[in-house]
Amino acid sequence: MTGQPRHAERGVRRGPRELIFEMGSPESRCVEPPALDVPEVDLAEALGGAVREEPVALPRVTEVQIARHYAHLASMNFGVDSGSYPLGSCTMKYNPRVNEDAARLEGFAGLHPYQPLESVQGALEMMAGLAEALAEVSGLPGVTLQPAAGAHGELTALMCIRAYHAERGAVRSRVLIPDTAHGTNPATVAMCGYDVTTVRSDAAGGVDVVALREALDADVAAVMLTNPNTLGLFDENILEVTRLVHAAGALAYCDGANLNAVMGISRPGGIGFDALHINLHKTFSTPHGGGGPGAGPVCVSAELAPYLPGPIPVRVPDGTFRFENPARSIGRVRSFYGNVGVLVRAYAYVRALGGAGLREVSEQAVLSANYLKERLRTHYDLPYDKTCMHEFVLSGSRQKREYGVRTLDIAKRLLDFGFHPPTVYFPLIVEEALMIEPTETESLAELDRFVDAMVAIAEEAAAEPEVPKGAPYTTPVRRLDEAGAARNPDLRYRPEV
Amino acid sequence: MTGQPRHAERGVRRGPRELIFEMGSPESRCVEPPALDVPEVDLAEALGGAVREEPVALPRVTEVQIARHYAHLASMNFGVDSGSYPLGSCTMKYNPRVNEDAARLEGFAGLHPYQPLESVQGALEMMAGLAEALAEVSGLPGVTLQPAAGAHGELTALMCIRAYHAERGAVRSRVLIPDTAHGTNPATVAMCGYDVTTVRSDAAGGVDVVALREALDADVAAVMLTNPNTLGLFDENILEVTRLVHAAGALAYCDGANLNAVMGISRPGGIGFDALHINLHKTFSTPHGGGGPGAGPVCVSAELAPYLPGPIPVRVPDGTFRFENPARSIGRVRSFYGNVGVLVRAYAYVRALGGAGLREVSEQAVLSANYLKERLRTHYDLPYDKTCMHEFVLSGSRQKREYGVRTLDIAKRLLDFGFHPPTVYFPLIVEEALMIEPTETESLAELDRFVDAMVAIAEEAAAEPEVPKGAPYTTPVRRLDEAGAARNPDLRYRPEV
Amino acid sequence: MRHISVTCEQREAMLRAVGCESVEELFADIPRDARFDRELAIEGGLAEMELVAHVRGLAGANTPAGGMVSFAGAGCYDHYVPAIVDHVLRKPEFFTAYTPYQPEVSQGTLQAMYEYQSMMALLTGMDVSNASLYDGATALVEAAMMAVRITRRRQVVCAGTVHPEWQSTLLTYAAAGNFDVAFVPSRGGAVAFDSEDVTSVLREGATAALLVSSPNVLGNVEDVQRAASLAHETGALLVVAANPLLLAVMASPGDQGADIVVGEGQPLGNAMSFGGPGFGFFACREEYLRHVPGRLVGRTVDMDGNPAFVLTLSTREQHIRREKATSNICSNQALCALAAAVYLSAVGRDGLAATARACIAKAHYLREALLATGRFRAPWDSAFAHEFGLIYDGDVTAMRDALFAQGFLAGVPLSMLGPLDRTGIDPGVADSIVLFAVTEKRSRAEIDEFAARVAAL
Amino acid sequence: MRHISVTCEQREAMLRAVGCESVEELFADIPRDARFDRELAIEGGLAEMELVAHVRGLAGANTPAGGMVSFAGAGCYDHYVPAIVDHVLRKPEFFTAYTPYQPEVSQGTLQAMYEYQSMMALLTGMDVSNASLYDGATALVEAAMMAVRITRRRQVVCAGTVHPEWQSTLLTYAAAGNFDVAFVPSRGGAVAFDSEDVTSVLREGATAALLVSSPNVLGNVEDVQRAASLAHETGALLVVAANPLLLAVMASPGDQGADIVVGEGQPLGNAMSFGGPGFGFFACREEYLRHVPGRLVGRTVDMDGNPAFVLTLSTREQHIRREKATSNICSNQALCALAAAVYLSAVGRDGLAATARACIAKAHYLREALLATGRFRAPWDSAFAHEFGLIYDGDVTAMRDALFAQGFLAGVPLSMLGPLDRTGIDPGVADSIVLFAVTEKRSRAEIDEFAARVAAL
Ligand SMILES: Cc1ncc(COP(=O)(O)O)c(C=O)c1O
């Protein structure tokens, strides 16, 4: 941009432009239904009078306007295809395109949920096959594919645990979670009618066994742990932890958001967990879609399996498939059978990789994280200095203390370098946290480029702190007035009347 | 970009990055064929010794690297979806997405050209239907869908004309073309073994009838005209012109690149043309693909039809379809049947619009061009001041003369305003030409925005001529060293050995 | 390995850089007994070409309703999805992005969601809409729980004509103990709001919300206005579950007095996909804004004063408020909501209404045609939109199988939806009821042909 | 109107702005007799939903080889196309762009084409490649014409084993009078370069080029090296038509002495699509660079010194040089060439070779299996790659139809390709020859099954 005259930007349209409502004109059309070939009905009569008087003020645009609008919007977005996305806890791995094609096959996308069973055998086979694979990865035999996301899976599992205790006549009111837990964990606990008790972490970043022992009593229904945890550490005391939980008559729940570290290496079911949710939109490569849809299947022990929500696709001895409702099912947690389009993608991923491939995924994810950790450790504080799993947490506290450059500034500055920032300010127990998860799909060259950017920013923070503090500079918009947004919420366009 | 510190751009990667060859590493893989399930063969033996010694130094990359590479490349490109593209003579209208889907249907995309005829009836019906529609639009009954592009169509038609004369024992060696002709016209004439005689245009922008009369003699095989011509004008003397041509025993060929102006309004076959090519990638909305593939069907009179290249899909009275070779066919002009995938898109477009819709397309294309012309006429010179068809030609000579701002500068400056520039320096008879074709798919708001940009640039040219002269400023790269590119051609990557 | 960009050689170098001899060492912190000691027994390792053949095989083992003459609805509808929708959804900048937590590089998702919220607010007649929930069933539950939080009351009253699967979902959540549910049976295909049925359960000071679906699961229109006054009289909120496509022509629940409007968004530009993913929509009155579950996108400005969009009011959400959050939802169904926004732009103001009118007219036409066959009887005479129930005098399954073999999906037997005991429909009759839904995809010729096949059974 | 963004009301305003009362007035310059006075009789006006049903109906009236066990080749091959290819091609920034005449906003297309050129140069063993021509046939013709220009000689000698459709194309162009063609028949499935066949037509000082296809249309490998020395001895250029996929393992024509290498690019990532669009590739030695037809992309720098790509050496082209241009080609097959570049990156160095090896091994396996059925005889014993011809002792059409009904596309009868008189194959035999091509898509099980079905005929 050197030598650029002052007026170079005149006329240039950057950042958000019009809303789709502000385009088009009364007659613009994109697609319309064919001409009506049956008699019109009198709507007021047909609907018993419940008719709308004024047309809904939706946009009126042509296809070219739609195509350009979303082309422009897309150009302002950053996805995995735009560059490295080391967003800790989110496992932003590459989304293979063949999976996208698979989910769009008419034989899946065109299925109605209430078709005759004989006409959906391929779908049930796919679902059963995925469930079997997830059971094998988790070491937990009971699987429901219904939950629409991780948090939904957490709730589903906790409800099963509640039903399990209830059936045993146990009135337990508390669920323990560590202080490193993701926000969905306590929120789920509350939604499931339990009280949250927080257990602190020990110096090694694991659950503090002493604190756990103290908190565990006959009122505890379950302990929810993320393992590897949100510090990216495999809890060294995990066997002891689950043993204690069971000893107290409680069940051990594993938040499987971090499963990408341990596939084929350690199975939640093998280390004492009774239930687990899996984020297919993390470990199993289904795309995040700008926020969803994902899928959060739940895997449970044989004891908990009867409580799972139905219907569950099962393989019948004669080689066909059908839906079954578990004997003591908690009931449904949503309509129909789950986010099937997401399940297809995950299924394709499983069949592409197989057991050996999944283990390689975890190995590389862990190696790449450790590589970044080693290369960045001198430039940023490393609160937990040990071998990490698929992610690790740095702290920007040195930069904040010495140069007034906060983790937020570092994150925003990374945007200028073409990287999506890590997860920031989480887990809560690390000051100025930067949680970095490269995933196995990043090349060494990209990892090195990320290191270079992080080092450059650390140097900038020391030499020219105002640069990161003012960042980003090159994005479609710059830092936003978030406080203003919350103070005077403008949540929708209002058409003029 | 106000207040942006000097180092804001540090680290930012703009413009071309690595070549795909420079990524990846020896083991990277995207897709591989399945393991071989038949015995290996000894290649040297199988191929009679003609085996390659060294592997071809193709890239070795993973899918994520490919996805990101092309995402980045795409982000440096401007297409119709990026904004207005008033590139005269190119008819950059919107490419409807449903046509893209149609061409990808396995029932078309999966067809082998030598399948049994009974298994391709739908494809032949589509092709015959398209040919019928083109015959109706052109008023010329014989149609070949084989030519791959406009220039290929020109050549095909001229070859038919050559065969027509040859069969009549006429030795004719010249083809007349006006001085406004597109470069493909003279190039085609030469490729077809004829000599070019250029006929000047008259003051009204049409063929100079006096000059034409002088040039026409028994040695003239054909006259190639573009009508409406490349000035965007419908030749007012067209009936006289074609009459004169025929009177001289020559045939009249119409370059149909500008058909978008006259569908349902005037038919080439109805005004004395014997042959016409149609650019489906212009008038019939098939995408340009960054240069191709297009399709250049040729429509001819009943007299010329027997010379068309075969095979031609025809509707048999029993309702089935088959291929036929015209009686005195010139032979093939390519392999197989044409760019069928492109034909599917054009067919879908025809069926979406129908006869009435195609006329509306032309009406709006002409109205939009006239609208722009009227709004821009005071800001730029308008060499031919009359009602235009779907495009018109401005001249930047005032800006050049008075401010030293050339048409090239105006074009480059338009890039900063988010518009693709018009066609420039063509037709050759207009000094500093700007040939503007909005097409019917642009909204009034976009047309007005284009006017605003053109006016702003005219004002800039007067007030701050160095601004347009240094443009563009905001594109992925700025003006290129084109002379250097031609002087020291670097046309390929050379792997290190 | 596929999708792993690091090569063996580089792996060695990386191991050296982290001071390990082998990959095994990286897992040294995992206690020996916590290790998995064999290979995962999961079939795979298919080359992409084999994978495509395999999944095509599975897809081919299904007979999708989308390719048949289908009259199946019951919560999932076979509408035409314009081509542009999937072309937008395939843009990697949209589908490979995470939740727009970094607004500077997420304006695409954010603006699209703001526009989505605007459209849903317009359709529902509500002040605000969130950026989507999982599905219609969970959206209904979230609405109930929000009403419980707002009113600080424990009881929700649900119409028995709400989709049985949604009822089941509501009960599952209620079992966690945060609220109770009472059901109101239907009479003649809809709730009789002025009857004892309702007044006996709606309790002043105790009922947090009245939940009504209109059209209800039987396709019939409920008296939402009456429901609103009844609910409001007792200080309860009225939650209406609506079909968003039909809202183009149906009175907006907002105008009829609803406080919260929810529903399943699948009819708007989403494939049926065996029932998911679709999305739940959730809209409400402004006064309840800070109780809303899920994400909200707001319009603001950036530091240069340029307009910009951002996730806002996130103090409601789990990542900030944790156990005090308005819901535990984190990932939602953003891409499906995006599909809805593109769909609504593509069909537009007039197209959506025309589509809704076509569905309704065709449903009424089909009903007449089926009654004329003499094989079906009307269980009630209620106002309905694009779906209706008829009693089949014979073996429903045999009828459906026979027609399926002829390329027709003959609706959905009511009994497939789950237990019907709370609907209030006579159990003897309920099992013979078939629900028929008609979308704009069905031509008159197809309907006539279907009726002829029914008559010929 | 669909795709017209201007509305009726705006149309009136625009008409006023241009001083017209009606649209008719805009066409006032068109003489009355030049006007078309009725409506175009073209069916249409289908709503998008109807259009989709209509084109699906047409597509459904075909039985695509792509979904069968197909052994058809003969210039169009059923290779697996990786998923990533179409995902790249669907990016509107690529497919909705025009020719990259404005390099500042076309770096995407330009860099992709530069990479494509690089890949083709590597595969062919040539110094430079252009950015594509229409197809293999026209690429061969362009090569012939280029040789005519370079050598200033008029005669081109073409192997009779070049695809008959390409021969026909060559003759069509030759009929325009710029060059003459002589053909060389084959013996035993390939040209006998040391025989009279060749030496009698190749004329010192008169022959501009010798055109050879290897593998030839029969699948057999020609002695390119020998062809090169023969051509060069007479001062002619050697033009080799190659299969780009097989070049992964076959000796590069460049190494064997070719001066120009052309071919059909469809096997690289392009759908068969009933024979088009694919693309013609064209590569040659550096010394002929300024004679090359079609577009060339070069690497240069922009005014800030940053690397950048641009169309270059355009003084060769029609828009500059007009009748003196090296060809009349303008639009080429850029998007198909892009597909090839993505394909070559996706399969990569090793994958392309493995694919070629798989095709060759499977073709050899199939040939043995078919010979073993006793229904086929070998017409010759020539080296071949992934395609071969066998004589069927019976009614070829009946055999093909019978197997087609069972889901097998039993190759291509040689006679479908056009007149065979120039091939040199005994006419009595030629009509009984069937060409079989095998790609990596065919499994051993499929081949075995096919052979079993043949045996059972
Ligand atoms: C550790 C952890 N648990 C749970 C979740 C919630 O998953 P979802 O967003 O799929 O509901 C997340 C998501 O970021 C997470 O990181």
Ligand SMILES: Cc1ncc(COP(=O)(O)O)c(C=O)c1O
């Ligand atoms: C007037 C005219 N004629 C012919 C052509 C050549 O068409 P094509 O590029 O399809 O060969 C063009 C293309 O720009 C043109 O504008």
